[in-house]
Amino acid sequence: MYTCLNATIYTIHSHRGGSGKSVLSLNLSLVLAKNGYNVLLVDLDMRAPSLYYMLREPPVRYWINDYLEDECGFEETLIDLADEFGLKGKFKASLANPDIDAIKETLGKSRRWEMNALKKLIRIRKTLGEEYDYIFFDTSPGIQYSSINALIASDNIILVVVPDRVDIKGALAFIKEIYDTIKTKSYLVVNKTPTPDISQAIEFGEKISSELKIPLLAAVPYYNDVVLSNGVEYLVLSRPDHPFTRIIESIADKITSLSQRSS
Numbered sequence: 002m003y004t005c006l007n008a009t010i011y012t013i014h015s016h017r018g019g020s021g022k023s024v025l026s027l028n029l030s031l032v033l034a035k036n037g038y039n040v041l042l043v044d045l046d047m048r049a050p051s052l053y054y055m056l057r058e059p060p061v062r063y064w065i066n067d068y069l070e071d072e073c074g075f076e077e078t079l080i081d082l083a084d085e086f087g088l089k090g091k092f093k094a095s096l097a098n099p100d101i102d103a104i105k106e107t108l109g110k111s112r113r114w115e116m117n118a119l120k121k122l123i124r125i126r127k128t129l130g131e132e133y134d135y136i137f138f139d140t141s142p143g144i145q146y147s148s149i150n151a152l153i154a155s156d157n158i159i160l161v162v163v164p165d166r167v168d169i170k171g172a173l174a175f176i177k178e179i180y181d182t183i184k185t186k187s188y189l190v191v192n193k194t195p196t197p198d199i200s201q202a203i204e205f206g207e208k209i210s211s212e213l214k215i216p217l218l219a220a221v222p223y224y225n226d227v228v229l230s231n232g233v234e235y236l237v238l239s240r241p242d243h244p245f246t247r248i249i250e251s252i253a254d255k256i257t258s259l260s261q262r263s264s
Protein backbone atom coordinates (compact mmCIF):
# COMPACT_ATOMS: atom_id res chain seq x y z
CA MET A 2 0.00 0.00 0.00
CA TYR A 3 1.11 3.53 -0.77
CA THR A 4 1.85 5.73 2.24
CA CYS A 5 2.67 9.42 2.23
CA LEU A 6 5.86 10.78 3.72
CA ASN A 7 3.84 13.76 4.76
CA ALA A 8 0.12 14.11 5.23
CA THR A 9 -2.05 15.66 2.55
CA ILE A 10 -4.48 18.10 4.07
CA TYR A 11 -8.00 18.44 2.65
CA THR A 12 -10.31 21.21 3.75
CA ILE A 13 -13.98 20.44 3.22
CA HIS A 14 -15.78 23.68 2.58
CA SER A 15 -19.04 25.12 1.29
CA HIS A 16 -20.79 28.38 0.61
CA ARG A 17 -23.86 27.60 2.70
CA GLY A 18 -24.58 25.45 5.71
CA GLY A 19 -26.04 21.99 5.55
CA SER A 20 -24.50 20.97 2.23
CA GLY A 21 -22.93 17.82 3.72
CA LYS A 22 -19.39 18.82 4.71
CA SER A 23 -19.39 16.97 8.02
CA VAL A 24 -21.01 13.86 6.54
CA LEU A 25 -18.42 13.83 3.78
CA SER A 26 -15.45 14.51 6.11
CA LEU A 27 -16.41 11.76 8.53
CA ASN A 28 -17.33 9.13 5.97
CA LEU A 29 -14.27 9.74 3.83
CA SER A 30 -12.10 9.50 6.94
CA LEU A 31 -13.73 6.21 7.92
CA VAL A 32 -13.32 4.66 4.48
CA LEU A 33 -9.69 5.73 4.12
CA ALA A 34 -8.87 4.39 7.60
CA LYS A 35 -10.79 1.19 6.84
CA ASN A 36 -8.54 0.83 3.77
CA GLY A 37 -5.45 1.08 5.97
CA TYR A 38 -4.56 4.76 5.65
CA ASN A 39 -3.79 6.85 8.71
CA VAL A 40 -6.35 9.60 9.03
CA LEU A 41 -6.79 12.62 11.25
CA LEU A 42 -10.13 14.46 11.30
CA VAL A 43 -10.30 17.97 12.75
CA ASP A 44 -13.54 19.81 13.46
CA LEU A 45 -12.86 23.45 12.70
CA ASP A 46 -16.55 24.33 12.65
CA MET A 47 -16.43 25.87 16.09
CA ARG A 48 -19.62 27.85 15.47
CA ALA A 49 -21.78 24.79 14.90
CA PRO A 50 -19.75 21.72 15.91
CA SER A 51 -21.34 18.46 14.84
CA LEU A 52 -18.63 15.80 14.64
CA TYR A 53 -18.82 15.27 18.41
CA TYR A 54 -22.44 14.16 18.05
CA MET A 55 -21.80 12.32 14.79
CA LEU A 56 -19.15 10.32 16.64
CA ARG A 57 -21.66 9.58 19.42
CA GLU A 58 -20.18 11.81 22.10
CA PRO A 59 -16.84 10.15 22.89
CA PRO A 60 -15.01 11.20 26.09
CA VAL A 61 -13.03 14.36 25.37
CA ARG A 62 -10.34 15.78 27.62
CA TYR A 63 -9.34 18.74 25.50
CA TRP A 64 -11.08 20.27 22.51
CA ILE A 65 -9.56 21.89 19.44
CA ASN A 66 -10.81 25.13 21.04
CA ASP A 67 -8.37 24.53 23.94
CA TYR A 68 -5.48 23.99 21.54
CA LEU A 69 -6.26 27.21 19.70
CA GLU A 70 -6.48 29.04 23.04
CA ASP A 71 -2.94 27.82 23.88
CA GLU A 72 -4.33 25.73 26.74
CA CYS A 73 -3.00 22.35 25.63
CA GLY A 74 -0.92 20.67 22.96
CA PHE A 75 -2.67 19.47 19.80
CA GLU A 76 -1.96 15.82 20.58
CA GLU A 77 -3.83 16.17 23.88
CA THR A 78 -7.01 16.92 21.92
CA LEU A 79 -6.86 13.68 19.97
CA ILE A 80 -9.36 10.89 20.45
CA ASP A 81 -8.33 7.51 19.14
CA LEU A 82 -11.28 5.86 17.40
CA ALA A 83 -9.63 3.19 15.24
CA ASP A 84 -10.36 0.30 17.63
CA GLU A 85 -13.94 1.32 18.25
CA PHE A 86 -14.61 1.24 14.53
CA GLY A 87 -12.37 -1.74 13.80
CA LEU A 88 -10.29 0.17 11.27
CA LYS A 89 -7.02 -1.00 9.75
CA GLY A 90 -5.35 2.41 9.70
CA LYS A 91 -5.17 5.03 12.43
CA PHE A 92 -8.23 7.17 12.93
CA LYS A 93 -8.00 10.05 15.37
CA ALA A 94 -10.23 13.08 15.76
CA SER A 95 -9.81 16.51 17.29
CA LEU A 96 -13.26 17.81 18.13
CA ALA A 97 -14.82 21.25 18.56
CA ASN A 98 -16.65 21.96 21.80
CA PRO A 99 -20.43 21.96 21.24
CA ASP A 100 -21.15 23.68 24.55
CA ILE A 101 -23.05 26.92 23.97
CA ASP A 102 -20.57 28.97 26.04
CA ALA A 103 -17.69 27.60 23.98
CA ILE A 104 -19.54 28.54 20.77
CA LYS A 105 -20.14 32.07 22.07
CA GLU A 106 -16.47 32.29 22.99
CA THR A 107 -15.43 31.65 19.38
CA LEU A 108 -17.49 34.58 18.07
CA GLY A 109 -15.75 37.89 17.64
CA LYS A 110 -12.16 36.76 18.07
CA SER A 111 -9.58 39.39 17.20
CA ARG A 112 -7.50 39.36 14.04
CA ARG A 113 -4.47 38.70 16.16
CA TRP A 114 -6.11 35.62 17.69
CA GLU A 115 -7.05 34.34 14.23
CA MET A 116 -3.48 34.85 12.99
CA ASN A 117 -2.21 32.80 15.91
CA ALA A 118 -4.86 30.15 15.10
CA LEU A 119 -3.56 29.96 11.52
CA LYS A 120 -0.02 29.41 12.76
CA LYS A 121 -1.30 26.67 15.02
CA LEU A 122 -3.12 24.94 12.16
CA ILE A 123 0.01 25.02 10.05
CA ARG A 124 1.95 23.58 12.97
CA ILE A 125 -0.30 20.48 13.04
CA ARG A 126 1.26 19.16 9.86
CA LYS A 127 4.76 20.10 10.96
CA THR A 128 4.42 18.07 14.16
CA LEU A 129 2.18 15.21 13.02
CA GLY A 130 2.47 15.16 9.25
CA GLU A 131 4.57 12.01 9.14
CA GLU A 132 2.12 10.06 11.27
CA TYR A 133 -0.84 10.54 8.93
CA ASP A 134 -1.57 10.05 5.27
CA TYR A 135 -4.60 12.34 5.25
CA ILE A 136 -5.79 15.17 7.43
CA PHE A 137 -9.34 16.47 6.96
CA PHE A 138 -10.42 19.89 8.18
CA ASP A 139 -14.20 20.15 8.47
CA THR A 140 -15.15 23.83 8.37
CA SER A 141 -17.91 26.36 8.86
CA PRO A 142 -19.63 27.48 5.67
CA GLY A 143 -18.75 30.79 4.02
CA ILE A 144 -16.00 33.18 4.86
CA GLN A 145 -15.60 32.66 8.59
CA TYR A 146 -12.03 33.45 9.56
CA SER A 147 -11.55 29.89 10.83
CA SER A 148 -12.57 28.51 7.42
CA ILE A 149 -10.26 30.83 5.53
CA ASN A 150 -7.46 29.77 7.86
CA ALA A 151 -8.23 26.13 7.10
CA LEU A 152 -8.23 26.81 3.36
CA ILE A 153 -4.85 28.51 3.61
CA ALA A 154 -3.36 25.72 5.73
CA SER A 155 -4.49 22.92 3.39
CA ASP A 156 -3.16 21.34 0.20
CA ASN A 157 -6.53 20.72 -1.40
CA ILE A 158 -10.06 21.97 -1.03
CA ILE A 159 -13.19 19.91 -1.48
CA LEU A 160 -16.04 22.28 -2.20
CA VAL A 161 -19.41 20.74 -1.40
CA VAL A 162 -22.30 22.19 -3.37
CA VAL A 163 -25.96 21.22 -3.52
CA PRO A 164 -27.72 21.48 -6.90
CA ASP A 165 -29.53 24.66 -5.93
CA ARG A 166 -29.09 27.83 -7.99
CA VAL A 167 -28.54 30.00 -4.91
CA ASP A 168 -25.79 27.75 -3.59
CA ILE A 169 -24.12 27.56 -7.01
CA LYS A 170 -24.20 31.35 -7.46
CA GLY A 171 -22.77 31.87 -3.97
CA ALA A 172 -20.05 29.30 -4.60
CA LEU A 173 -19.10 31.08 -7.84
CA ALA A 174 -18.53 34.39 -6.07
CA PHE A 175 -16.59 32.62 -3.44
CA ILE A 176 -14.30 30.80 -5.87
CA LYS A 177 -13.47 34.06 -7.64
CA GLU A 178 -12.77 35.97 -4.43
CA ILE A 179 -11.07 33.34 -2.35
CA TYR A 180 -10.00 30.10 -4.00
CA ASP A 181 -8.50 31.88 -6.99
CA THR A 182 -6.55 34.14 -4.63
CA ILE A 183 -5.10 31.44 -2.43
CA LYS A 184 -4.60 29.13 -5.43
CA THR A 185 -5.12 25.92 -3.47
CA LYS A 186 -6.16 23.04 -5.74
CA SER A 187 -9.91 22.54 -5.47
CA TYR A 188 -12.29 19.69 -6.23
CA LEU A 189 -16.05 19.59 -6.31
CA VAL A 190 -18.56 17.27 -4.70
CA VAL A 191 -22.16 17.84 -5.74
CA ASN A 192 -24.21 16.45 -2.89
CA LYS A 193 -27.89 15.64 -2.46
CA THR A 194 -28.73 15.42 -6.16
CA PRO A 195 -32.49 14.96 -6.47
CA THR A 196 -32.24 11.63 -8.25
CA PRO A 197 -31.13 8.21 -7.04
CA ASP A 198 -29.91 7.39 -10.55
CA ILE A 199 -26.10 7.58 -10.48
CA SER A 200 -25.62 8.57 -14.13
CA GLN A 201 -28.23 11.33 -13.84
CA ALA A 202 -26.53 12.49 -10.63
CA ILE A 203 -23.21 12.65 -12.50
CA GLU A 204 -24.88 14.71 -15.25
CA PHE A 205 -26.00 17.21 -12.59
CA GLY A 206 -22.47 17.16 -11.19
CA GLU A 207 -20.76 17.69 -14.55
CA LYS A 208 -22.95 20.69 -15.39
CA ILE A 209 -22.17 22.37 -12.09
CA SER A 210 -18.51 21.44 -12.41
CA SER A 211 -18.23 23.16 -15.80
CA GLU A 212 -20.04 26.23 -14.49
CA LEU A 213 -17.77 26.49 -11.45
CA LYS A 214 -14.68 25.37 -13.41
CA ILE A 215 -13.70 22.93 -10.67
CA PRO A 216 -13.11 19.24 -11.45
CA LEU A 217 -15.85 16.93 -10.24
CA LEU A 218 -14.81 14.40 -7.61
CA ALA A 219 -18.28 12.92 -7.19
CA ALA A 220 -22.01 13.47 -7.36
CA VAL A 221 -23.90 12.05 -4.40
CA PRO A 222 -27.66 11.50 -4.57
CA TYR A 223 -29.94 12.41 -1.69
CA TYR A 224 -30.43 9.26 0.40
CA ASN A 225 -32.91 9.05 3.29
CA ASP A 226 -30.60 6.47 4.86
CA VAL A 227 -27.84 9.08 5.19
CA VAL A 228 -30.03 11.42 7.24
CA LEU A 229 -31.54 8.65 9.31
CA SER A 230 -28.20 7.02 10.14
CA ASN A 231 -26.37 10.26 11.01
CA GLY A 232 -24.96 9.97 14.55
CA VAL A 233 -26.49 6.51 14.94
CA GLU A 234 -24.90 4.12 12.47
CA TYR A 235 -21.99 4.35 10.05
CA LEU A 236 -23.32 3.27 6.67
CA VAL A 237 -19.88 3.10 5.09
CA LEU A 238 -18.89 0.47 7.66
CA SER A 239 -22.15 -1.37 8.24
CA ARG A 240 -23.56 -1.40 4.70
CA PRO A 241 -20.78 -2.02 2.17
CA ASP A 242 -23.29 -2.48 -0.66
CA HIS A 243 -25.20 0.72 -0.05
CA PRO A 244 -24.81 3.10 -3.04
CA PHE A 245 -23.69 5.86 -0.61
CA THR A 246 -20.85 3.61 0.59
CA ARG A 247 -19.81 2.88 -2.98
CA ILE A 248 -19.68 6.57 -3.85
CA ILE A 249 -17.64 7.46 -0.76
CA GLU A 250 -15.28 4.61 -1.63
CA SER A 251 -14.89 5.97 -5.14
CA ILE A 252 -14.01 9.41 -3.71
CA ALA A 253 -11.46 7.76 -1.38
CA ASP A 254 -9.92 5.95 -4.37
CA LYS A 255 -9.65 9.20 -6.32
CA ILE A 256 -8.01 10.89 -3.35
CA THR A 257 -5.43 8.14 -2.98
CA SER A 258 -4.63 8.14 -6.67
CA LEU A 259 -4.24 11.95 -6.61
CA SER A 260 -1.66 11.57 -3.83
CA GLN A 261 0.22 8.94 -5.82
CA ARG A 262 0.32 11.18 -8.87
CA SER A 263 1.55 14.23 -6.97
CA SER A 264 4.33 12.39 -5.11
Ligand SMILES: Nc1ncnc2c1ncn2[C@@H]1O[C@H](COP(=O)(O)OP(=O)(O)OP(=O)(O)O)[C@@H](O)[C@H]1O
Binds near residue numbers: 023
Ligand atom coordinates in the same frame (compact mmCIF):
# COMPACT_ATOMS: atom_id res chain seq x y z
N1 LIG B 1 -26.23 12.67 0.37
C1 LIG B 1 -27.06 12.95 1.36
N2 LIG B 1 -28.34 12.49 1.36
C2 LIG B 1 -29.20 12.82 2.34
N3 LIG B 1 -28.90 13.57 3.39
C3 LIG B 1 -27.65 14.06 3.46
C4 LIG B 1 -26.66 13.77 2.46
N4 LIG B 1 -25.51 14.41 2.82
C5 LIG B 1 -25.78 15.04 3.99
N5 LIG B 1 -27.05 14.82 4.38
C6 LIG B 1 -27.75 15.35 5.57
O1 LIG B 1 -27.77 16.77 5.47
C7 LIG B 1 -27.67 17.35 6.77
C8 LIG B 1 -26.49 18.30 6.78
O2 LIG B 1 -25.29 17.54 6.62
P1 LIG B 1 -23.94 18.02 7.28
O3 LIG B 1 -24.15 18.26 8.73
O4 LIG B 1 -22.89 17.08 6.87
O5 LIG B 1 -23.76 19.40 6.52
P2 LIG B 1 -22.67 20.52 6.79
O6 LIG B 1 -22.32 21.10 5.48
O7 LIG B 1 -21.59 19.98 7.61
O8 LIG B 1 -23.53 21.55 7.64
P3 LIG B 1 -22.95 22.79 8.50
O9 LIG B 1 -22.60 23.83 7.50
O10 LIG B 1 -24.11 23.19 9.37
O11 LIG B 1 -21.78 22.30 9.26
C9 LIG B 1 -27.57 16.19 7.75
O12 LIG B 1 -28.85 15.92 8.25
C10 LIG B 1 -27.06 15.04 6.90
O13 LIG B 1 -27.47 13.78 7.39
Ligand SMILES: [Mg+2]
Binds near residue numbers: 139
Ligand atom coordinates in the same frame (compact mmCIF):
# COMPACT_ATOMS: atom_id res chain seq x y z
MG1 LIG C 1 -20.80 20.56 9.43
